[in-house]
Amino acid sequence: MTTTVETPLLAVRDLRVDFAGPDGPVPAVRGVDLTLHRGETLGIVGESGSGKSVTALSVLGLLPGTARVGGSVRLDGRELVGLPGKELAAIRGRRIAMVFQDPLSAFTPVYRIGDQIAEAVRIHQRVDKATARRRAAELLDLVGIPAPDRALDSFPHEFSGGMRQRAMIAMAVANEPDILLADEPTTALDVTIQAQVLDVLRTARRETGAALVLVSHDLGVIAGTADRVAVMYAGRVVETAEVDELFAAPRHPYSLGLIGALPRLDGRGGPLVPIPGAPAPMAELPPGCPFAARCPLAEERCSVTEPALEGADGHLAACVRSAELAARRPAPSEVYPVPELPAPAGSGDRSALTPVLTVSGLGKTFPLLKGTVFKRKVGEVYAVDGVDLDLREGETLGLVGESGSGKSTTLFELLKLGAPETGRIELLGRDTAKLTRAEAHRLRAELQIVFQDPMASLDPRMPIGGIVAEPLLAQHTPREEIARRVPELLRQVGLDPEHAVRYPHQFSGGQRQRVSIARALAVRPRLLVLDEPVSALDVSIQAGVLNLLQSLKAELGLSYLFVSHDLSVIRHLADRVSVMYLGRTVEQGEVSAVFDRPRHPYTRALLSAIPLPDPAAERDRDRDRILLAGDPPSPTERRTGCPFRARCPRYAGLTDPADRARCEQERPALDGAPGTDHQAACHHPEPPADDHGR
């Protein structure tokens, strides 16, 4: 194991980081060993609180003063831990460069992008200003920013999120470092932008020959980019292996659970495999294996001593039963208890089902105002501009779109239960424009919402019993009924009714989202609007919430309007899907039809941008990957013709001027083959599927 001739570029040995806490030091990293070779990509994956970012930051000595770092980090044999700040500063940026998660706060807002990149160049190289500026332009060109000479003089706020992240990468590679540390570089970005940025990272790595450390919670991103993967749990590496090996035959039950808990884009999943429980708090870790309490394979010896990270041929795992896992290669569902989910209702004739929500031609504009005293209108933002939705009883409709596509505005227009600006909303067969106030109030009981962030949507000052009772109070339910219903609801979502007296902050993220769901179910609604209900949760927790949603739907006959940017989740849960771009519905239909045979080029690009948590399948897909150019255009202009054409690969490939003119002048309508539940708003859609499709 230690017979490598070549010294590794970066060797982390027994790294330990403690943070000062109110009750003594709290460990964040507890003995991490990592080895990075030249030109290699190492993926570090783990859930929040697993210590993956702290590990990355401690390599550069960027941790706050309350952190105590122990162990050794050697760069080319030179010890970095305990190095004085001045010498570390010579290494930062020159040898090891960092790409941060939030590109907005990583740039100084008052300096121009070009000056900031030139500054990074001039810190480590003795060049004059003009050379540094030329170098900055080259770098921006390398990361694919259009018109780099102009971009040099832009301020950070003038860049979109994806452009800022590219500029960040340009700054990181300015001095051709040996190691690029990327800490969740794409977490804040949309999928199509994420695909661009990952592509830029690969380019930058190829051009500079640097090794890349990619820290992410997203197994898909890791699978598509990394050569080797380290899985972290509770401040330790629990498994490390070549990427193919790890995904094909994980030897630690935690890695196995993570893979099983992830909904997949390419599979219509049965129940997901949730990892029970929540991560143990770092302040009071039990003796023995920290995962033992959640592990279905735990034995008595697991709670005695913590297993060491060991194994053969580069595949190490910290589990006493790793040999058994390696030999047996079980599927996640064979190891973890899989909840019984009632079978989904047969997809019979949709038209026989009662419509729950019908939206046609919904539009909403916001005025752009200027001036402080006298506000005058200088323009309009077309936030929603032609949305059609159709949701029937017992169905789940997935609403997909990137940020700025008008998903949230659509939801708020629906929830307002008033007259929409343009278009028509019918909820349970009633036109919302014609409702009186009392009727609207009664109709609210039929329509409830679950928000994205379970912490923000629960009043921190109210015990959860009161939170769950709130919609009942609003509907004037008698007191005895409320007292009876609250424990029942808490039990229904898998919480202990005794916990009704606790406050939201005493619960973990997944449990809070369950409270949120219980609140929404309190008045027995028929339609539940789920606004990104799992995107703030860790993968292992997310699976439990998704399973809960699925079983509640079957049990209570609910309909879901499920809004998400995560197509894998939509694929897993939804019956039908509706794709939005720039405030319009561009494609809708039955979920397998849309996902397997997308007809709109935007949907195709969106689907191909999602990384699969499976390296082998990911390489297969590489051949027909569609990378969208640029960012979504501003919604302040209402373009004639198709709004997508500026980024459309299909439009770019059209040769006949008449075809092109049609895209430029005529706004495409949702259209599809009669008799099938699949429509796309494109003049030149992909041909409908023949039998060779999946």
Next chain:
Amino acid sequence: MTTTVAEPSPSATAAPRATGRGRLVLARLLAARGAVVGAVIVLLLFALAFGGPYLTPWDYAAPDFSALHQPPSAEHWFGTNGVGQDVFAQTVRGLQKSLIIGLLVALFSTVLASVVGACAGYFGGWADRTLMFLVDLLLVFPSFLIITIVSARLKSAGWIAFVLLLALFNWMITARVVRSMTISLREREFVRAARFMGVRPLRIISRHILPNVASFLIIDATIAVGGAVMSETALSYFGFGVKPPDVSLGTLLAAGTSEAPVFPWLFYFAAGLLVLFVLAVNLIGDGLRDALDPTSGARPRRSRRKRRP
């Protein structure tokens, strides 16, 4: 900060069945030692103020010419002043006035400030503009002058009118702060969630907005108690508010300050009681704030330790 509760486990001690927020807050308040001590002190002060006159044969106004500037003795417990009045009788009489004025002014002004501020912030638009115009108007009025003018005419209405006047000129800045806090709370998701659930606006204000600005309101109210006693003193000094021969703690302090080095009993008994009063109110305020804020204090940590054997 966030303490995570373990999955439902049978080992967790059986929680009380009460789920109402009111009862929870009350239970937390009673468990806070400081708040209970503060409440007991305030109650004792009330008992002293209203029971005190019956304990002593002396009247607060009637002079005892045989004892001028006498130090505390068995006869005159707190001594006498320059005209032979009994300081104990005067102090308890003054305490009556100051307790009532301090607490009521703080209560009225805080309630007014929270209602106006929360309504202005929550409803926005015209309601906001009208209410804030009113606030600005009252802020630019020289309140001292108005109180002096009006209180002369309200002589017959007595101390309650005086309390209302003091409260009326004491709430504006608090209201402005509450308004701006409300504006940021209004956009929070839990308020939005309540709105989509069909909860009526005034209910949202009382159930969600006010509890979330409570920390500020309570601190402000405890400061206002001391402030009200002092501004009453200032007015009394100029001959408005409490008029001689009637006394308040403020007038006693004003009279005793100059003589404090020579005749300390004229000053320190009144001053001590005032300090004790403000301190007790602060203790209650701290307890109430912690009781309303579930993330504060050592209570959750203590209970967590209890759960682990």
